[in-house]
Amino acid sequence: MILTQCAVCATELGLSLGKKCGRCSTRYCGPECQVQHWKEGGHDQLCKKIKRSGGAEQYHANNKYSEAVAVAATACAEDTKGQTCYICTQALHWKTKEGLVRGCSCRGTSGFAHVSCLVEQAKILIAEAEENNLLDKANERWLRWDTCGLCEQKYHGVVLCALGWACWKTYLDRPETEPVLSGAMSLLGNGLHEVGHLADALSVREADLAMMRRHGASEENILAAQSALAIACAAVRDLEKALSMERDVYSGRLRLHGEEHPQTLIAANNYASRLVGLKRFEEAKTLLRRITPVARRVLRESDELTLKMRSMYAQALCRDPAATLDNRREAVTTLEEVERTARRVFGGAHPLTEGIGGELRASRAVLEVALGARDVEALRELVGAMGTA
Template sequence: MAEAEPLLLRVDQAGPRYNEALQTAVAACAADTAGQTCYICLEGAADEGLVRGCSCRGGNGFVHVSCLVRAAQVAVERGGGPGWRRWDTCGLCEQEYYGDVLCALGWACWKTYVGRPETDEIRELAMMQLGNGLHATGNDEDARSVREAELSMIRRLGAPEDDLLVAQTNLACTYQELGRLEEALNAFRDVYSRRLELNGEEHVETLRAANNYANSLNKLQHFEEAKLLLCKTMPVVRRVLGESNELTLKMRWLSAEALYRDPSATLDDLREAVTTLEEIERTARRVLGGAHPLTAATEARLQLARAVLRARERAAPGDVSSVCEGVAAMMTPGDA
C-alpha cells in the first residue's frame, strides 16, 4: 500500500496554494514590472500581473506566470529532456528562475501533473520541482515534507540510482537549511562518493555534488577538509564549465569563505579571499544580474571578508581571538 502523502500534496491543495504563490510572486516583482508587457503574449499586467525572476536585463524577461506554464506544458508534451527545463529556466536568458517566481512555477507544475499515477515519471519530477520552489523561498519545513515523501516514493518504486541521488541531494539541502547539519553532511558525502563512481570527476552532477559537500563542510567549520576538496575540484569545474558558469562561481565563493572564516587564516589568506570575492561579484553581476541571489550573497560575504581583514590588520600580532569573535557575531544563523 502506498504511504499517505503530506497534506500539502493533496489534489485539493494544489490550486489554492498555486494562487497564493502566484500572488506573492507578482507582488514581489511589482516594482520591477510596472508598465511592462509579457514577452510571450505581448499583453500587459491585466488581472494576473507580471513577474521576472531570471537574469534578463532591460525590457526583456517580463512575463505572466500563466504564459510560462503554458509554454512549459507544450514543451513537455513535445517530449525530450530539455523540454522539462521550461518549468524552471527562462527561455530568453537560459538562467534558472529563483525566489518567489520559482515557487509559483513549482506549484503550477504540481497542479498540472498531480493527477497522474504515482508511477508516472512526470508526476515525480513535478514533486521535485515543487520541493525546489519551496526551498527557494525559505519554506523549508514544507520542502522537507515534500522531499521526504518523494524519496520514500521513489525508493518504494525501485527508481534508478541517479534519481535516488538527486532526491537525496535535495533532501540534504533542506536538512542543511533547517540546521540538521550533520545529517546533511553525511548525505552530501555519500552522494559525492557515489557520483565519482557512477559519473567520474568531470560530470556536471559530480561537480554539483562536490559543491554541496564543500558547502556543508564550511557550515560545520571543517575548513581544512573543504579546502582540500575545493583544491581538487576547482581546476576541473573551470575546465569543464568555464569561468563564468554559476557553479564555478559558487565553488570559488566557497573557497574564499573557507579562507576568511578559518581562525588560522593568515593575512595573505584573507587578502586572497577578498580579491576572489571581488572578482566573483563583478562576474556574477555581469552574467546573472544584480538581483540574483548569488550576486547578493557574494556582496554580503565580500563585506564580511573585508571586515575580517580590517580587524586582523588592526589586531596585535598573534591575537586572533577578537577577530574570531567578530566573525561569529557577524554570521547569520544559517551561515554557521
Template sequence: MILTTCAACAAPLAHNAPRCVRCHTRYCNKTCQMDHWRRGHKQICKRIHRGGNAEQYYAEKKYKEAVAVAVEACAADTKGQTCYICTQALHWKTKEGLVRMCACRGTAGFAHVSCLAEQAKILLAEAEENNLDLKTQNARWQRWDRCGLCEQMYHGPVKCALGWACWKTYLGRPEDDGVRIMAMSVLGNGLALVGQHEDALSVRDAELSASRRFGITERHILIVQGHIAITYEQLGRFEDALRILKDVHCGCLKLYGEEHERTLRAANNCARNLVHAQRHEEAKSRVRTLMPVARRVLGESHSITLTMRLIYAGALYRDDDATLEHIREAVNELEDADRIARRVFGGAHPLTKGMEAELPRARAALRARETPSTSA
C-alpha cells in the same frame, strides 16, 4: 501542498493513509477524521471536492498565493511592461500581473506566471503525444525551471509560483508516473528558494518515497537525496545533511566520474556544509582539490566554479586560525568572483546576492586584522 501530514493532528502519514471518501483529505485514522469533521471539515468538504479534491484544491490555493507574492516582488521592475508571450500587461483570464523572471534584456524578460506555465505544459504535451525521444522531452521539461530564451534558471518567488503551477498541472496523473514525481521536485525547489524549508522537506521526502517505491532511476534518487541534505542544512541539521551529502558524492563518482557537473555540484554541497559546521580545514582541502577540475571542465564563469570560490573564501576567512594572508586571499577571491557573477548572471541572481552578502563580512574581518588594537 502534497498531503503528507494528517489534516487533524499534523502527524506524518504513509502514502496509503486513510482518507475522506468524498474529498480525499488524508488522516492518521478514523478518530482523527471524525475529530476534523466536527471541527469544521464538514463545512468545506463539498467545496474541496468541487475543487478537484484535496490535493488539487490546496495546490490551486497555494498557486494563487504564490503568484500574488511573485507579482508583488517584481512590481518595481515590471511597471509599464507587457508579457512577451501574450503581449498583455494584465493576464486576460487570471487577471494576474507580470513578473521579471530571468536575465533577458528588453521586453523579453517579462511574462505572466500563467503564460510561462502554459508554455511549458504545451511543449511537454507535444513531446509526449508525438513520442519524441527522452532527450527532447527532458529539454522541454526544463522550461519549468529556466527561461527558454536566455536559459537562466528561475529563482525566488517566481520559481516558487512555477513550482505550484507545475505540481497542480501534473498531480492528477498516476502515482507511479515519472512526470508527476518530477513535478514534486520542481515544487520542492521552489519552496526552498523562498525559505519554506519545512514544507520543502515534506515534499522532498514524499518524492524520495515515491521514487523508491516505483523504481525511478538511481540518478534521480541521488538528486532527491542531495536536495533533502541541502534542506537539512537550511534547517541547521548539519550532521544529518553531511551524512547524506557524502553518500550522494560517492554515488555521483560511481555513476558519472569525478569531472561530471553533477559530481562537482555534489562536492560543492559537501564543502559548503563543512563550512557551516565550522570544519574549515576539511572544507578548504576539498575545494583546493576540486577547483582546478572545475576550471578546466566548466570554465571560470560557470555557476559551480563561482560557487566553489565563494565556499573557499568563506572557509578561509571564517577559520579561527586564519592568517592575515588567508583573509586577504578570501577578499580577493570574492571580489573577482563577484565581478564575474555580476557580468554573467546579473545583480538579482542568488549567486550574486550571495557574493554581496559575504564580501562585506570578509572585508570587515580584514579590517579588524589589519587595524592595530588599542592596547598595542
C-alpha cells in the same frame, strides 16, 4: 502525496498513516478529527467542491498556486510597471487578471511575463514531447518549467515558488513511475526552499525519495533525490545528517560518473558546503582545491557552479580561525573577482550575486581588523559572526 498532515490537528501522517475522507481524500489522523472537521470545520460545505476539483491534493495545489502567483505578482510590481508580457504581449493577463513577474537574469525590458503564460508554454512543450515520443527533447523542454527561455538562467524566489506549485498541480495525478511526477515534486521542493518554507520543502523531499525507493527508481534518480533531501535537512539545521548524506551522494556520483561529470561536481559542491557549515574548514579547503580546477576546466569561469565553488573556498579561507593574513587577502581578492563576474552574468539582484556581495563585505571587515591588528578579540568575534554556508 504532498499533504502529510491531519487537516484538523496537523499531526504528521507521513505518506500512509491515518485515514482519508471517502469522497474527497482529505487526510485525518483518525475518525475523531474527521467527525470534528465535518461538524465544526466546514468540511460538510467543502467536501463536494474539493471532489469536483479533483480531490484534496489537487484542491490544495490549486489554492497554493493561486496564492503563490498573487505573491509573485505583488513582489514584482515595481520592477514590471509599464511593461508587457513577452508571450501574450498584454500587461494584465486576459483571463486571470494577474500582473507581470520577472525572476530570472533578464535586464532592461526583457523577460517580463505572466506566470500563467510561462506555465502554459511549459505545458504545451511537454505535451508535444509526450505525444510525439520526443524522448531526446524531453529534458530540454522540461527546462521551461524553471529556466527562462530568453536569458537561459534559472528562475528564483517567489517566481520559482509559483512555477513549482503550477508544475505540481499539473502532474500530481500521474503514476509514480512517470518521471514527470518526480520532476514536479523536485521543482516544488526547490520553489518552497527558495521562499523559506523549509519544513514544507523537507516534507516534499522525503515524499519524493520514498516514492522513488518504492517503485525501484534508478541509482541516478535516487542519488538526485538524496542530494535534494540533504539540502533540505541542512536548511532546517540538521547539519550532521546532511553532511552524511552529501558524502554518500558524492561517493555515489564519483562511482557512477567520474569526477568531470556535472552531477559529480554539483555533489562535490554540496558536500563542501556542509563541511564549511560545520566549520570543518581544512576538509572543505582540501576538497575545493581538488574539484574547483575541474569545474573551471569542464564548465566555464562564468558558470554558476564554478562561481559558487570559488566563493565557498574564499569563505573557508576567511572563516577559519587559523587563517593567516595572506589567506584573508586571498579570500577578499577571490570574492571581488567572483562578485564582478556574477554581477556581469546574473545581474546585481540575483541571489548568487547578493550572497557573494554579503560575504565580500564581511571578509573585507575581517581583513581590515586583521591588517590593523588592533584587537585580537574583535577579530575573533567578527569571524565567529560570519554566516554559515
